[in-house]
Amino acid sequence: MEMKIIHVEKRLCTCCMEMHEVKTVLMQETSTFKNVKVKYEATYLYCDMAEELYMNEAQIQSNDIAMKDSYRKELGLLTSGEITGIREKYGISQRDLCALLGWGEKTVTRYESHQVQDKAHDTILKKLDQDPEWFLELLKEAKKNLLPESYRKYYAIATKLYEKEQDMYLRKVIEAKYAKFQGNRMYHGNAELSLDKVVDMIRYFAASSKVNFLYKVKLMKLMWYADALSYKRRGFSISGLVYQALPMGAVPVAHEIIIDLLGVPCEEVDMGETNAYYFSLYGVCEYPFLSKEDENIMDIVIEKLGQMSKQEIVSFMHNEQAYKQTVSKDIISFKYAINLQI
Numbered sequence: 001m002e003m004k005i006i007h008v009e010k011r012l013c014t015c016c017m018e019m020h021e022v023k024t025v026l027m028q029e030t031s032t033f034k035n036v037k038v039k040y041e042a043t044y045l046y047c048d049m050a051e052e053l054y055m056n057e058a059q060i061q062s063n064d065i066a067m068k069d070s071y072r073k074e075l076g077l078l079t080s081g082e083i084t085g086i087r088e089k090y091g092i093s094q095r096d097l098c099a100l101l102g103w104g105e106k107t108v109t110r111y112e113s114h115q116v117q118d119k120a121h122d123t124i125l126k127k128l129d130q131d132p133e134w135f136l137e138l139l140k141e142a143k144k145n146l147l148p149e150s151y152r153k154y155y156a157i158a159t160k161l162y163e164k165e166q167d168m169y170l171r172k173v174i175e176a177k178y179a180k181f182q183g184n185r186m187y188h189g190n191a192e193l194s195l196d197k198v199v200d201m202i203r204y205f206a207a208s209s210k211v212n213f214l215y216k217v218k219l220m221k222l223m224w225y226a227d228a229l230s231y232k233r234r235g236f237s238i239s240g241l242v243y244q245a246l247p248m249g250a251v252p253v254a255h256e257i258i259i260d261l262l263g264v265p266c267e268e269v270d271m272g273e274t275n276a277y278y279f280s281l282y283g284v285c286e287y288p289f290l291s292k293e294d295e296n297i298m299d300i301v302i303e304k305l306g307q308m309s310k311q312e313i314v315s316f317m318h319n320e321q322a323y324k325q326t327v328s329k330d331i332i333s334f335k336y337a338i339n340l341q342i
Contacts, residue, residue: 003027003046015047015054022047031067034116038070061113068116077122084112086129091157092150099145100138101128132162167262171195174254181242181253186333189227189237196289198239199263201226204290204298206265207281211306216259216277217248221313224250225301228322228337230294237334238294245326249317253331304342316341 007024023046030039042063044053055063069079078086087097087108094108101124111117117125128135135158143151174195181187205211205222214222227237241252252258259266265281287295305313317323322336 003044006043013045013047013049014056015045015052016049018049020049025053027053029063029067033067033071036071036074038067038074040066040070042066064114068114072116077117077119078125080112083108083117083125086125087112089129089161090132090135090154092154096146096150096154100135100142132158132165136162163262170257170260174257177254178240178242181331186335187242187331188240189231189334189337191236191238191240193240194289195258195261197294198223198241198258199261200287200289201239201294201298202259202264202279203281203285204287204295205302206279207285208302208306210302213309214279215310216255216279217310218308218313219279220251220255221249221317222301222305223252224317224332225305225340225342226298228334228340229301229342230297231334232337232340233297234293238290238297243332245323245328245330245332247328249314249323250332300342 003023003025004027005023006026008021009024010019010021012019013022025044025046027042027044028039029042030037032038040063043059044055045059046053065080069081072079087094090097092100094112095105097108098105103121107121111121128138136155139146139151139154139158146154175193178188178193182192201223202219205219206214211222223239223241224243227239227241227243230236230238243250243252258264259277265279267278267280269276269278290298305316308316320336320341321339322332325336326332
């Protein structure tokens with residue numbers, strides 16, 4: 001019988017009813033549950049006087065959960081701890097989660113303690129874990145069954161999770177679009193794509209009091225100029241973005257997705273026949289992914305171009321050798337940065 005001693009304490013031993021050191025030990029156990037043979041670690045108390053193992057109430061419960069969790073793993077089900085983790089992820093109580101899912105009010109409590117969930121309920125819990133948007137939909141449907149303060153709390157947490165999940169998805173899409181460019185230094189400016197830097201760059205321009213009328217077309221030009229000036233001075237761009245030559249000038253690949261990244265202060269403005277995207281940021285801001293050198297380069301761009309109108313900056317861009325020498329819709333090479341106008 002192999003035992004691992006994990007704790008020793010002098011106490012009343014309820015096995016022999018004497019005061020002495022009682023060992024808490026860990027042992028490998030094998031049991032059969034619902035016709036499935038499982039192995040798990042169990043904890044016991046050990047009496048040296050009687051040379052016997054025994055359990056207190058807490059150990060009986062924890063060993064039962066350990067055995068059933070081993071069974072769950074064998075069948076590919078969530079463990080009790082994983083179910084608790086899903087609930088805690090949303091900050092929701094056991095009772096309110098049951099209300100959300102339309103289950104009996106003690107169902108989740110049982111799943112987190114002694115009862116193994118069925119496959120259907122397990123599938124629902126897994127979906128809930130992976131899909132904050134679905135949680136929000138269920139939350140709205142269950143609103144009348146929840147306290148107002150609880151609803152607001154759950155809604156706020158789930159919204160943040162949803163935004164984070166959406167941001168992760170958008171980042172993967174952008175990174176996939178950029179994968180084919182990574183072998184060409186002149187396309188990405190000798191820098192690995194950093195979407196964190198991209199977001200900080202947009203925020204930096206949007207927060208500057210020296211940049212006016214920052215709509216999307218102007219922002220894209222400021223981004224290119226900052227990356228091109230960085231390459232000209234240091235041999236590498238700031239962001240690692242790849243730019244195309246479009247009618248309005250340089251525009252980064254996946255620009256339509258980039259502006260939806262979490263943290264980008266973008267507001268869609270109704271302009272009548274069309275919508276425009278306006279960028280602004282107020283208050284004290286931090287840019288943890290930008291270096292002081294990055295910021296200095298962006299400050300030069302702001303000083304030179306920040307007050308230009310959209311048409312002025314587009315015209316200025318059209319006079320760049322980089323734009324003149326690039327076929328429409330092709331990638332703009334950073335080799336032209338040496339002849340940058342700023």
